Amino acid sequence: MNPQTTLAIVGVGNTDYRRMHHLGLDALAVEAGRRAIADSGLAAPQIDGIILAGTMPPADEIAFACGMKNRAYTCHNAYTPGAGPVAALVEAQLAIRAGLASAVLVVYGVKTSKPGGPYAFHAADPLKADLEMPVGYYGQPLYFGCLAQRYRHEYGLADEQLGALAVAQRAWAARTPGSQKAEPITLDDYLAAPYVAEPLRNLDCCLISDGAGAYVVTTLERARDLPRTPAVVRGVAAGSNPWTLTEMFTQSPRFLDIGPGKVGERAMQQAGVSHGDVDVVQIYDCFTLSIILQLESLGFCAPGEGAALVGDGRTGPGGSLPVNTDGGHLCHAYIPGMTHVLEGVRQLRGERGDAQVADVKVSLVSTFAGPDHATLVLTHDNG
């Protein structure tokens, strides 16, 4: 591991998360950015690059308000929301290794509680408006309900297996200050919850959130002089499946393939880790079902075995495969892909209090939206 070309995340920060936040997205981004910078121990003028990990207010405004007086590198990554906050590390690597920047702030936030909610994103698609909405094929819960029915048909899927994930993540959220849904639930609560799109209930669906998160990344060499335990970027990869977001929930030739596939493989190969080495996993959880499909695609089990894998509750506190240890997008906050990175770093640092997984050495993060995927492996500085 060359400390001059290997990166480490040295600072993380976030706003509070809630519906109908009084701050605008620009102010939320600035607040998260300032906190990440303060956490890093670097002075703002030492951070000379910024990456917006999705559609955001202008970079110059955010960087200026964060005190970044020496901005040399500015990037706006074009991955679908969700993949961006992890994929931003690919751009950060390129920029830092090329000498374009020495330390980079990555920032992303959303206000999904705006009118129309997260559904409006799809309503803006002319083909969805003209072919799907007229038959009520609309809204992400329906897309994933249709995926779940197909999964059930091909492999079998019990309500209790989905419920195990919902219960596990609520237990993590209950141990995590600031979670939007922190009241513990039982499997009976889950089974009594109303359906949204069968077999998915409201407790299978992610939150509606306003908020932002940010992190600071620099070389490992520099990270060694900073106050926080470096979260070393040992493997990171991004890539895309060969279909569009417009078609993937109806026409995809691999209908159940919403996982990172070779992207995950690449990140783990770079890091030189196998599944047994992974201590804690953060996976994009727009719905419970998404976790099952991505665990399969990441190779934690064979296709069709994911539901059984998670069905015994092993993803929860004390379990053998801790997943989404802040409560994830289901229960903590829905800042697509960003909260997963922050939690992956915090677990590795060992600063998660009641939700800390013992002795974390390898922290895996995998996120996606539409056809775009990104996977990250974080480890300690092993010299």
Add this chain to the structure above:
Amino acid sequence: MTDTAPYLPDFAPRFDTDLVRPYWDALARGHMVLPACSVCGAWQWYPYEFIKCHADAHQDWKPVPATGTLFTYTVVHRSFLPNAPRDTEPYVSALVELDGIPGVRIPTFLVNLEGRTPAIGMRVRLSPLPRSSYTAPAFEPVGQESRP
């Protein structure tokens, strides 16, 4: 599973482009047409302003079979359509694969279940459903058999 669905979405196509007009015009006349490449005949679903296989081709709308199999479905208990009432009776939204056109899936209502639970692989046939200002694709079960 609730099989009586007094609520069914009524949300007219927006026609941002004319690309999909032949599809809706045909449904209004009670049958289905789909676009194909004018050069090689490959189906082009969804329709785009460009043809994927041949740059200089155009969309050729052709009649398709009115029968197929249920690929997947969900019983929707809460509709997020902008004009949906907050509380609705469940309805069934589905994807159907038409006979002889593998890989092409039609987003559709699933109707006239008459107590039957939808089963993926079940045989279905087109039964266009008039809405207030358009005729929607809808499929209904055929016979009793279903196949995986």
